[in-house]
Amino acid sequence: MPKVLVSDKLSPRAVEIFQARGIEVDVKTGLKPDELKAIIGAYDGLAIRSATKVTQEILDAATNLKVVGRAGIGVDNVDVPYASQKGVVVMNTPFGNAITTAEHAIAMMFALAREIPQANASTHAGKWEKSKFMGVELTGKTLGIIGCGNIGSIVATRGLGLRMKVIAFDPFLTPERAVDLGVEKVELNDLIARADFVSLHTPLTDKTRGILNADAIARMKKGARIINCARGGLIDEAALKAALESGHIAGAALDVFEQEPAKDNPLFGMDTVVCTPHLGASTSEAQENVALQVAEQISDFLLTGA
Ligand code: MLT
Numbered sequence: 001m002p003k004v005l006v007s008d009k010l011s012p013r014a015v016e017i018f019q020a021r022g023i024e025v026d027v028k029t030g031l032k033p034d035e036l037k038a039i040i041g042a043y044d045g046l047a048i049r050s051a052t053k054v055t056q057e058i059l060d061a062a063t064n065l066k067v068v069g070r071a072g073i074g075v076d077n078v079d080v081p082y083a084s085q086k087g088v089v090v091m092n093t094p095f096g097n098a099i100t101t102a103e104h105a106i107a108m109m110f111a112l113a114r115e116i117p118q119a120n121a122s123t124h125a126g127k128w129e130k131s132k133f134m135g136v137e138l139t140g141k142t143l144g145i146i147g148c149g150n151i152g153s154i155v156a157t158r159g160l161g162l163r164m165k166v167i168a169f170d171p172f173l174t175p176e177r178a179v180d181l182g183v184e185k186v187e188l189n190d191l192i193a194r195a196d197f198v199s200l201h202t203p204l205t206d207k208t209r210g211i212l213n214a215d216a217i218a219r220m221k222k223g224a225r226i227i228n229c230a231r232g233g234l235i236d237e238a239a240l241k242a243a244l245e246s247g248h249i250a251g252a253a254l255d256v257f258e259q260e261p262a263k264d265n266p267l268f269g270m271d272t273v274v275c276t277p278h279l280g281a282s283t284s285e286a287q288e289n290v291a292l293q294v295a296e297q298i299s300d301f302l303l304t305g306a
Contacts, residue, residue, distance in 0.1 A: 002302040003042060007031055008049035010071055011291035021299040037061045045298045047071065049290075050278075054078040059086050069298040071290035072097060072281055073150075074203065074231065091297050094150055096289035097281035102154035104280045105199050105229040106162075108253035111274045112197075112225045113138055115251075118271055136196075139163040144195025146211060147202030147230065148173045148183065155199055156183045167191055170202075192219050197227065204231035214239035217249060225251045229280045232257040237266055244272045255280050 018025040114135035143159040148170040166183040178185040212235040243249040253274040
């Protein structure tokens with residue numbers, strides 16, 4: 001009977017699925033790297049979220065490991081090239097949290113447009129600063145989506161529902177799909193020059209790192225706003241801070257940061273910045289979906305090799 005370790009907090013549905021499929025499962029969360037290293041040799045499969053770091057050292061100790069399943073989209077916490085070299089398959093669940101993450105991006109866009117977090121803090125403090133918070137409407141504004149895949153395309157349809165003009169940059173977006181979605185496919189430079197709101201939905205790769213760097217930010221419209229619920233390294237944080245200070249960029253809503261957990265960041269404390277602690281996938285529905293999907297996928301792989 002194959003044996004799986006669940007080493008991050010997953011919905012209990014995952015355990016139920018492994019057991020129903022005849023797979024022995026242990027749940028041990030919060031392990032230190034040395035503790036994981038000491039026990040990983042006993043397992044055929046490893047189910048994780050983002051806390052467990054699957055490094056070369058862990059993979060070297062994982063003498064029976066055949067598959068690592070990430071309940072979520074990004075596999076940044078797994079050394080994928082080394083896992084592949086060792087014959088360990090790495091899988092993710094690309095669809096389970098797409099709606100939830102897209103909804104978070106839309107929530108962040110509203111928060112930026114109407115300064116909701118700032119107004120909330122001010123009202124709780126008994127200040128009643130009615131004239132301080134003057135927002136902007138979303139209707140009629142141009143929403144620029146960088147990365148129009150599973151999540152970006154949902155943001156696009158929601159943006160259209162809000163009567164925004166949606167433009168998208170994505171080398172993999174076919175003209176037919178763009179027409180189906182109702183978005184205008186554009187080049188990156190065009191998007192940067194035209195968007196009132198730019199929302200990032202691309203993975204972090206060598207090509208996308210710093211896609212919003214100082215030069216790109218300088219070419220954005222004055223008063224534009226940025227939303228990032230994808231990955232921290234996509235924006236040059238120092239350049240963003242300078243553009244917010246000069247007023248060139250009116251605001252930024254960030255769920256992700258260059259360094260996470262982000263306990264300290266140059267953008268913290270700025271009243272034009274809205275922050276959340278990587279909550280993009282944090283709804284009960286999404287966590288149920290990704291747990292269920294990762295357990296099914298790992299089970300299929302271990303039981304049938306598929
Ligand atoms: C993902 O990659 O699925 C999201 O960033 C959410 C997460 O890391 O929990």
